[in-house]
Amino acid sequence: MLVAILLIFLAVLFRVLPTFDISLSNLSPFTAIAFCAAVYVRKPWLWCAAFLALEFSDIYVNYFHAHEYGFYWSLSGFAIRTVCFGLALWIGSKVAKHKSWLNLLNGALLSAIVFYLVTNTQSWAADSFYAKTIAGWWQALTVGHPEYPPTIFFFRNTLLGDLMFTGLFSGVMEWIAHRNEEPSLLDDDEAEEAGSDAVPVEAESKD
Numbered sequence: 001m002l003v004a005i006l007l008i009f010l011a012v013l014f015r016v017l018p019t020f021d022i023s024l025s026n027l028s029p030f031t032a033i034a035f036c037a038a039v040y041v042r043k044p045w046l047w048c049a050a051f052l053a054l055e056f057s058d059i060y061v062n063y064f065h066a067h068e069y070g071f072y073w074s075l076s077g078f079a080i081r082t083v084c085f086g087l088a089l090w091i092g093s094k095v096a097k098h099k100s101w102l103n104l105l106n107g108a109l110l111s112a113i114v115f116y117l118v119t120n121t122q123s124w125a126a127d128s129f130y131a132k133t134i135a136g137w138w139q140a141l142t143v144g145h146p147e148y149p150p151t152i153f154f155f156r157n158t159l160l161g162d163l164m165f166t167g168l169f170s171g172v173m174e175w176i177a178h179r180n181e182e183p184s185l186l187d188d189d190e191a192e193e194a195g196s197d198a199v200p201v202e203a204e205s206k207d
Helices: 004-013 030-040 044-069 075-097 099-128 134-142 153-181 187-195 199-204
Strands: none
Touching: 030 075, 030 099, 030 153, 044 075, 075 187, 099 134, 099 153, 134 153, 187 199
């Protein structure tokens, strides 16, 4: 549990990297933090801790960009990102009930894609720069503003950051479980079901 909390804390610190280099924007694991917290951390109050850490880091990063680069920081954008973090928690809670490596990968991918689509659609709807057409929406998803790096690069960074953190987080947790000779944290539900279906040796000998 302590290791999981430490990893989440380090990931949140990693989110401030774009304040040193704007090209690293979205490389930090936005939704993966909430997603992995819901998958591996059993106490719901710790989900809230990860969620609040995401919120405070989001406020800091966006304040920095607004102050240094003149970015427009809207309340609606903050609210939409909060919804995306909440959706990542929800997706993680569903994966936690059906743990497998495939579900872990699919959940991380889904969280990143939802974040990309929802946040950029909100930017398209709120920003007067974009034409309120399909072409304008597509521009918001791919090119963005010409004075900034293309939006699709931000999605690439988001996807890489989320997948790398999810892989690192689950790998460390699985390694600790293996070192302590504990069952896989991803397969523990299946193991419990298999154990409950097994017939005790004593019962077999009596028959």
